[in-house]
Amino acid sequence: MTIKIDVDMTKCQHYGQCVFEAPNIFRLNSDDKLEYTAEADDSELANVEAAIDVCPMQAIFIVD
Amino acid sequence: MAVTKPVVVVGASMAGLRVAEALRRFGYTGPITAIGDEPHAPYNRPPLSKEVLAGDEVSHATVAFPQRAATADVGWVLGNRAESADLLHQTVTAADGSVFEYSTLIAATGLRPKRQTYPNNLMAGRHVIRTLDDAIGLRAALGPGVRVVVLGAGFVGCETAATARKLGADVTIVAPGAVPIGRILGSELASEIQRRQEAEGVQFRMKRTVTDLIGESKIEGVLLDDGSELPCDVFIEAIGSHCNTEWLSDNDIDITDGVLTDSNLRAVKTSGGVWDNVFAIGDVAKFPNELFDGLARRVEHWNIPTESGKHVGQLVALQHTNTPEAAAQLSELMSKKFQPVPSFWSDQFDTHLLAFGLLALADEHKLVQGELSGDCVFEYYRSGKLVGAAGIGMRSVVQGYRNAFTA
Numbered sequence: 001m002t003i004k005i006d007v008d009m010t011k012c013q014h015y016g017q018c019v020f021e022a023p024n025i026f027r028l029n030s031d032d033k034l035e036y037t038a039e040a041d042d043s044e045l046a047n048v049e050a051a052i053d054v055c056p057m058q059a060i061f062i063v064d
Numbered sequence: 065m066a067v068t069k070p071v072v073v074v075g076a077s078m079a080g081l082r083v084a085e086a087l088r089r090f091g092y093t094g095p096i097t098a099i100g101d102e103p104h105a106p107y108n109r110p111p112l113s114k115e116v117l118a119g120d121e122v123s124h125a126t127v128a129f130p131q132r133a134a135t136a137d138v139g140w141v142l143g144n145r146a147e148s149a150d151l152l153h154q155t156v157t158a159a160d161g162s163v164f165e166y167s168t169l170i171a172a173t174g175l176r177p178k179r180q181t182y183p184n185n186l187m188a189g190r191h192v193i194r195t196l197d198d199a200i201g202l203r204a205a206l207g208p209g210v211r212v213v214v215l216g217a218g219f220v221g222c223e224t225a226a227t228a229r230k231l232g233a234d235v236t237i238v239a240p241g242a243v244p245i246g247r248i249l250g251s252e253l254a255s256e257i258q259r260r261q262e263a264e265g266v267q268f269r270m271k272r273t274v275t276d277l278i279g280e281s282k283i284e285g286v287l288l289d290d291g292s293e294l295p296c297d298v299f300i301e302a303i304g305s306h307c308n309t310e311w312l313s314d315n316d317i318d319i320t321d322g323v324l325t326d327s328n329l330r331a332v333k334t335s336g337g338v339w340d341n342v343f344a345i346g347d348v349a350k351f352p353n354e355l356f357d358g359l360a361r362r363v364e365h366w367n368i369p370t371e372s373g374k375h376v377g378q379l380v381a382l383q384h385t386n387t388p389e390a391a392a393q394l395s396e397l398m399s400k401k402f403q404p405v406p407s408f409w410s411d412q413f414d415t416h417l418l419a420f421g422l423l424a425l426a427d428e429h430k431l432v433q434g435e436l437s438g439d440c441v442f443e444y445y446r447s448g449k450l451v452g453a454a455g456i457g458m459r460s461v462v463q464g465y466r467n468a469f470t471a
Contacts, residue, residue, distance in 0.1 A: 011115075015409050015418060016459050017367070020466060032459040049132075053082065053370050056409060057115075058108050058129065 001042040004063040007034065011059035018051035018060060026051060068094045069165045070139070071380060072156055074146045074311070075172030076100025078108065079346030079369030081129055083170055086377020088134040092384050096138045097164055099156065101145035104196055105131070110366055112199040113223040114411055118230055122200045146173070146311040151331075151342055156311075168380050171312065171323050171331070171344040172373070175305035175364070180215070182277045189283035191300045193224055205298045208232030213286050213296040215274050217244035219410050221302035222257065225266050226412040228298075236267040236294055238274055238286070249454060250429040250444070256436050256456075257412065264413045269294070305364070307348045317342070322350035322362045327401040329376050343380070345372035354471040355403045356422055356451060363406045363422070371404040405466055420465045421452025433461055 005025060014034050018026040025048060026036045040048070045062075052060045071087060073080045076098045084096050100106075107127040116122050145159040149169065156164045177192035191202045202224075206212070210233040214225045217239035229235045237244065243254035244261070258268055269288060278285035278293060285295045309319040316333045318324035323344035324332045329351055331342040344350070346369035352358045375397075382394035410417040423429075426444035434440035439457030443450060443465075453465035 013409075013411065013416065014459060016463050017407070019463065028460050028463070030460075032457065052130075053085075054367060056108075056110050056366060058127075061130075 002039050003042060003045055003048065005036060005038050005040060005048060006061045006063045007036055008057075008059045008061070009034075011057045013057050013059075015056055017054040017056065021050035021054055022047035069154070069167040070095035070097045071168045071170065071384075072096075072164050072166035073098040073170045073172055074149075074156060075174055075308075075346065075348075076102065076140060076142060077106050077172065077174055077346070077369070078129065079172040079174070079373045080170075081106040081135070082370045082373030083172065083345055083377040083380075084135045084138045085132060086374045087381050090378040090381035091390075092377075092381035094167070094384060096135075097141060097166075098138055099141040099144055099146050099158060099164065101143070101159075102195060102197075103143040104128075105140060105142065107196055109194070112196065113193050113220055114227055116196075116199050117193070117203055117206070117224065117227045119203075122196075122203045124196060127196065149312055149315060151315045151317065151339060154341070166341075168341045168343070168383070170376060170380070171309070171342070171348060172346045172369070173308035173311070174347045176308055177301060177305055178303050179301055180274070180303065182275075184277045184279070186277045186279055186281075186283050188281060189279070189297060189299055190277075191298060193220060193300065193302065194305075202298070202300070206231045206233055209234065210297050211295050212236070212298045212300065213238060213274070213294055214300045214302055215239070216302035216304070217241060217268070217270070218302060218304065219245060219408070221300070222261065222412050223410060224300055224302060226261065226264070228300075229264055229266050230413070233298070235265070236269060237261075238269045238272050238288065238294070240271060240273050242270055244268070244270075248424045250423075250426070250442065252429075252431070252436060253440075253442055253454065253456075257415065257417075260413060260415050274299075305347070307362070309348055322348040324360055325349055325351045327352050327354065327358075327403075328379060328398050329372055329402055340383075343376045345369060345376050351402060353403055353422075354401060355405065355469045356425065361422075363404075365406045365408045367407045368404060372402060375402045403471070405469055407466070415456055416459075417454060417456055418459055418462045419452060419454035420462065421450070421469055423452035423454060425451045434458060 212233045212235045246254040274286045276287040307322045330338040352360045423444045429444045441455035444452035455462040
């Protein structure tokens, strides 16, 4: 099973707090902009939920 | 079978939500009650002074935290304030007279803005910004040409000033310090923040304070301590906060500044020892952090409610699980203690600040990368030991400091 991840890039301010919680999913690129993997294994669910929690802009969503 | 008393969380904001989620995640299946004085379910506060205030639509839906299935059965008691607690008899009494018995009590009541009292203590035209309702009220008062005076040059004052300016208001910040946010950022970075605000048209009256309000039925101006007057339609008080801890009065607990806790966020008894079933989380928790010096202090940064809520949620869930495995996990968790790396960020116009650590502890700081007028990174030291780092831009560099603090 997989989970689908969506980041509202109109909200995202590239703070990168999510990177610490789910480093397999989120990263800052060389321009300090957020990049992410939109689909991941279920085993990442807890990490992604933690990333959702620490996003100052609350811009990260798991898509059903 | 005896009825299980609930875990009672007082305060239904971010910390309250996170502790409830963590209780469930770590296996607590008993009842949870969360009591909050605001009418709204938990929502995210940082956008209130920025995106929400700048937006066309200010509503709960734009800032509400998503509710997860695991916490669907939490009993949210909203629009009801905890008035008192009796820690010996394990009860909380609310403003409407209802009494809540608890097995474990978690204080997450947060802060409320300080307010000044003036000889001419007008209220019409006067604002603070802490709650969603505050933001809705302030948003309605802002617009092009509105004359705004912000009292206080901390993060909230500076961010609110920037947002009001972007909405076309004429904005003046009045504050007693030499530079905005100077106590935390240090003089160079603080002066640069001021320069950037001024370049966008925000005016500063530093080393000044407001001594009175001018007007009859509503505010028309403010009087400064040098005798000068500023015309003013909207007066915003952003001068810091009080802890909402009065409801814990008359208990064996230290609430002189927040709730004094041990390094696992258990409330400390003034008579010695700790309450094993009373915790504080979020802005009101005054906890020692051995990453720095083990001195108890409150930390009003956005990541603390979430991190403290998760720590206490796990701890309490394990306390309520009667297995040898849970006892071992509890012992391990408590030996690790709560040692968060404080983190904050601030957006003012095109300036994006990000920081880790406890910058205010520093006795020395230095520019280590970039240029002050552009993107840059500062390190903060106390007695030669790194206590913080902050940057404008250069996110990847600043992020590298998150794990740079060690006990």
